[in-house]
Amino acid sequence: MILSDVSIRRPVFTAMLSLLLIVLGLMGLKRLGTDLYPDVSFPVVVVNTIYKGAGPGEIETQVIKPLEDAVAGISGVDKIHSFSRENVGTVVVSFTLGTALDTAVQDVRDKVGQAVNKLPTDADAPIVSRVDLSAAPILTYAVSADMTSQTLRKLLDDRIKPALAQLAGVAEVRITGGDTREIQVDIDLDKARAVGITPSQVSQRIGTENLNLPAGRLQLGPNELTVRAMGEFTSVEDLRKLPIARSGTGAQVRLEEIATVTDGVAERRTTARLNARDAVVLEIVKQPGSNTVSVSDAVKKTLAQMGPVVGQGFQATLLIDQSDLIRANTHEVWIALIFGGLMAVLIILMFLLDPRGTFISALALPTSVIGTFFVMYVLGYSLNQMTLLSLSLAIGLLIDDAVVVREAITHRLEQGEDPMSAASNGTRDVGLAVLATTLSLVAVFIPVAFMPGIVGQFFKQFGITISVAVLISLFISFTLDPMLSARFAKARKPGEVHHEPAVFRALRRFLEATENTYARILGWVLRHKWATAGLTVLALVLSFGAASRLGVEFMSAEDRSQLIVELQLPDSSNLAQTTERAAEAEVLLKKIPEITDIYTTVGPNGDVYKARMRVLTVGKDQRTKSIGTLKEEARALLVPNLVSTAITLSDPPSIEGLGDWYPIMVRVVGPDLTRVNEEAERVAGILRTLGTSDVRVDSNPAKPELQIQIDRARAADMDLSAGALAMQLRLAIDGDVSAKLREGTDETDIRVRLRQEDRATPERVRQLMVATPRGLHQVTDVAEVSLKNGPSVIEHENRERQVAVVSQLAKGAALGDVATKLKAAIAQKPLPPGYAIVYDGQMKSLDEQNDAFGIAFGLAFVFIYMVLASQFESFKHPFTIMVSLPLALVGALLGLVVTNYHLSMGAMIGVILLMGLVTKNAILLIDGALHHLREGDSVDEALLKAGPRRLRPILMTSAAMAIGMVPTAVGTGTGSEFRAPMAISVIGGVITSTFLTLLVVPVVFAAMEKLSFGRKKPRAAGTPSAPSVDAPAAHDRAA
Known part of the structure; x- marks a missing residue:
């Protein structure tokens, strides 16, 4: 081959190429970010609209419906989900995966802008934002100190937050909990009514008085003097003394005479607690693409330094640390990668019995792995569980090509060729076969990289990384391996006695005995083809029957x-x-x-x-x-x-920031909320019988509310609109921030509303005064005040009202089993027209996963066939080789059953890996048999010669892969729940596929050959034939 010949003739150039790969790889490794998972993107856009004072019903009709109508026509929209809550409406627009998020945000913003004129005039402008998983906190602290909650919150806002925000890689510092200062003006209803003023008029008065306004400029000769009218409050006392109205006698009435002005804290609608104590929570969000571990370390160091400076018992208790989880996961994978590599080298040494040759072949391992880091850096990947896992799984594959090449070179050396010729001829002998096996592996993993849905988002980096690694290993086997063999290998001289350690001699005898035993078993199998086929079919049926008890799930729950x-x-x-x-x-x-x-x-x-x-x-x-x-x-x-x-x-979410992702989520959709609730309760009843726990119907039942129904005729007589009435009521009860008190750089809200006792009962609300163009009137003069039930939250799914039924899985239950039974039970009683069941959560993701892997398996099958057909120039031999694929599946499924694991995303990746591995083994076997057929042997003779000869590399490849997976299979560290099923499926599949491939594939090959019509007659002995990948059997080499 040209590449290997150039490498042999120019050893320095070849060495520099390999060194360049290593240098670039190390540079890339140093610059790679570190994360738990790949940076996945879900094109989801959220529209939030605040409409103060509105209930869920008003939000639904006046805010949500216009917005849903506006965004429904956007191209690429997959789902529209909305929430109508008190004071706020939220529309969540999910786009099909693959949609550019920036484009989606702009499209939604444009459509929302067109719909603004359809919203209530007193509603706030809708806020359009994107859902960014990278915005999930990487660190969460509960902060405490020997000070009041308000003082602690101010300390965090003024000192801690700015110090952390300026650190490299920090995008946002969030603070929740604790008390925030607020100046509260609590109006006494009776006193205000006595002087003829309403809360809304008080608020307007405070707002217009708290102003600093420019009044122009004065020209004083050559100078200019700015004139400003200074009216802002300088203290709380200033606010208390503000003249607010006049009494009946014309005397000034100050604010403090009709209201209590308090320097207090804002009312909380949420609170944080740590170990039963009130807490202030500090969350750190990193910038997209930055290194989670380095950012976390910088934040921890800064907080540790600030603690003694702040004093007063300042303590930040770490609650959530994504960097620790990342460190633990990557550490486990690195251990598996290193151990797997060492075990693979040891296994190869045991089979090759040549330390020098093993060392030369083993160089492919670190070179391929390190070189892959550079490509990962160029592609913008990170060191995460998926990319590192791909490298650890590939350990057994990365050394295979170099081993096959090295074995062919050793064969030439043992025939007496000089190292230069042996390296060139040996590489040429196996070049096409090695190329075919590597391309078969790439054909398996490329479809994985382009799977659709959420699964594809996770496994894109996995598939590309492992494909790059095996391609680099192919390059190394065609360059570095031949060059080193040509320079450092020793040729066996005729009659030379080869001395080797006693351990090697014992291993050699064992391998020779294994080859002889296999030859005898293979002979029996070929003489009893029908019996072998029958036993194989029986074994497959029994195995798949046992595997039918295997549960199916989306992702294995991790113990964090x-x-x-x-x-x-x-x-x-x-x-x-x-x-x-x-x-x-x-x-x-x-x-x-x-x-x-x-x-x-x-x-x-x-x-x-x-x-x-x-x-x-x-x-x-x-x-x-x-x-x-x-x-x-x-x-x-x-x-x-x-x-x-x-x-x-x-369990905590697999990906922080993804939100609630229930195993079971069923949405009942329909026009009538009462009927929707009835169907939801029926679904919940079914779920409670199917191995679930914590079944809940998110029906959001009606809750009591005080409804003020305006009498439009009476209101019109007083020139009072419904909107004006609602705004005055909202200000009186909920309050209004009418101004801010500025003290230095600090700004504090001034909230105006009725005092608590004047808004505590329906009776007091009935006595509220509202201002109209015709004077002050009591609420009951223009409206009816009554207690009624109203919805707390109204949810829509694709613009229809919906109720969700959610549940967790009982211990040991499999998601796939529960989902199948649930769908069957629901189907027994169809819903009426206009109503529908929508499956969501992990149930939906499991269906998407099954579809994605089905596509990946199908494409891998097609691509493998195309590679093999091209290699063997045959349409039938690829089928012979690919019969080994179901043989691997048997062991993978049985391995999961025995170890009590479910068939999960990780296990399926192990099965895909097996497709490449078992195909590689079958290629070695069939390629050797075809060579002997070309030399004139019968089908059975060709198989009896090729089988024992190819036994050693097949066992070597399989043993290296299986033993290299053992640390991952038995590991109990962080993330082992995801990795273990993958490793177990590989180990089980390797064991069964290796055994059955060596026995069943020859039978199938023989049957295909004998059924072929018009095959050319065998050539006579001595007829030239294609180069062979085979070397003499082990006992011939030892002779």
Whole structure:
């Protein structure tokens, strides 16, 4: 081959090429970012619109519907989901994967801009934003100190946040919890009514008085003097003394005479707690593409330095640290990669029995891996679980090409050729076969890189990385390996006695005995082809029957030493009641010894009747109980003791920032909400019988609300519009930030509203005064005030009302089994016209995964066939080789059954890897048989010669792969739940496929040859034939 011949003639040039690969690879490695997963992108755009004072019904009709209508026509929209809540409407627009996020954001922004004139005039302008998973916090701290909550919050805002925000790689510093200062003007309704002023008029008065305005300029000779009217409040006392109205006698009435002005704190709608104590939470978001580990280290160092400077017992307790998870995962994969590489080299030494040759072949391993880092850097990849996993899985493959080339060169050396000729001729002998086997591997992994859906997002870097690695190993086997063999190999002189260690002699005798035993078994198999075929079919049927018990899931749940507890109280519950219930849960959870910290958010997303708890445990290596067992213990403590509370326990999201991603999520969609709720309850009843837990119907039942229905006729008599009435009521009850108090660089909101006792009961609301062009009137003069039930949240799925039913899986249950039974049960009673069931969450992702892998398997099958047909110049021999594929599947599935794993995303990747591996082994076997056919042997004779000869490289490849996977299969470190099924499927598949390939493929090959019509007669002995990849059997070489 030209490439190998040039490498042999120019050794320095070849060495420099290899060194260049290593140098570039090391440079790339140094610059590669480190993350847990690849940077996946989901084209999702969110539109938020605040409409203060509006209920869910008004939000639905006046805000959500116009926005949904506007964005529905955008090209590429996959799903529109919306939430109508009190005061705010949210539209989530999901685009098909592959849509450019920037384009999607701009399209949504354009359509929303066109719809703004259809929204209420007093609604805020819609805010369009993108969902960016990289915006999920990489670090979360609970901060405490010996100071008030308000002082601590101000310290974080003024000193800690600026210091962290300027660090390289930090995109955002978020602070939640704690108290924020607010100047509160609480109006006494009776006193205000006595002087004839309403809360809205008070607010307007404060706003117009708190101004500094320019009044122009004065020309004083050659100088200019700016004139400013200074009216801003300089203190709270200034605000208290503000003249606000006149009494009946004409005397000035100051603000403090009708209202209490307090320098206080803003009302909370959410609160954070750490271990049953109020906390202020600090979250760090990194910039896209920056190194998570280095950013985290910089933040930790800065906080450690600031602690002593701040003093006062300042302490930042680390709750969530993505960098630790990344370190643990990458450490486990690096260990597996290094151990797998060493084991592969040891296995090759045991088979080659040539330390020098093994060393030459082993150089392909580090060169290929390091060279791949440079390509990863050029492509913008990172060191993450998927890219490192691809390299660790490829360890057994990266050395194969060099070993096959080296073995062919050794054969030439043993025939007496000089090293230069042996290196050139040996590489030429096997060049096409090595090229075919490598291209077969690439044909397997390229479809993986371009799978659709969320699975494709994860595995693109996996498929490309492993393909690049095996191509670099092919290049090394055609350049560095022949060059080193030509320079450092020794030729066997005629009659030379070869001395070797006793261990090598024992191994050689064992390998020779194995080859002889295999030759006898192969002879029996070829004499009893029908019996062999029958036994194979029987074994396949029994194996697939046993594997039918195998559960199917999307991704194996990982033990991250955390669990999530969600509490949901009745919708009418307030923040204080929910906080009290969360405190009860914290006390119960602390009874579990393995739990170390409990971080609670009460009122997530403004839903004050909900609480979300992140429960941290000791590391998995420090406890004997699995995280699943701890979840069951927590459930047993919480469910009986927390009354009127819906409780859900789950694992933390696989990808932080992805949000709630329930295993089971069923959306019931239809026009009538009552019927939708009925169908949702039916689905929930089915789910409770199918191996699930924490079944919940997110029906958002109606909650009591005080409705003020305007009498339009009476309001018209007073020239009062419904909007004006609503705005005055909102200001009186909820309050309005009418101005800000500026003190130096600090700005504090001034909120005006009625005092608490004047807005605490429906009766007091009825007594509110509203201003009209015809004077002051009581609310009941223009409206009816009554207690009624109204929706708390209204959800839409593709512009239809919907109710979601969600649940977790019971311990040991498989998602695929539950989903299949659920769909069958729902189908037994079809929904009425206009109603539909939409499957979401991990159920939907599992279906997408199955479709994606089905496409990948199909394309890999086609590509492998095309490569093999081109290599053998035959349409039939690729089928002979590919019969080994189902033989590998048997072992993979049985391995998962025996080890009690489900068929997950990781296991499927192991199966795809097997497709390339078993094809490679079959190529070696069939290529040798074809050579002997060309020399004139019969089919059985050709197989009996090729089989024992190809046994050693086949066993060597398979053993290197299987043993290299052992650390990953038995590992218990962080992320092992994802990696272990992959390794187990590979090990099981390698064992069965190797055994069956050596016996079944020859039978199929013989049958195909004998059934061929018009095959050319064998050539006579001595007829020239194509170069052989075969070398003499082991006992011939030892002679």
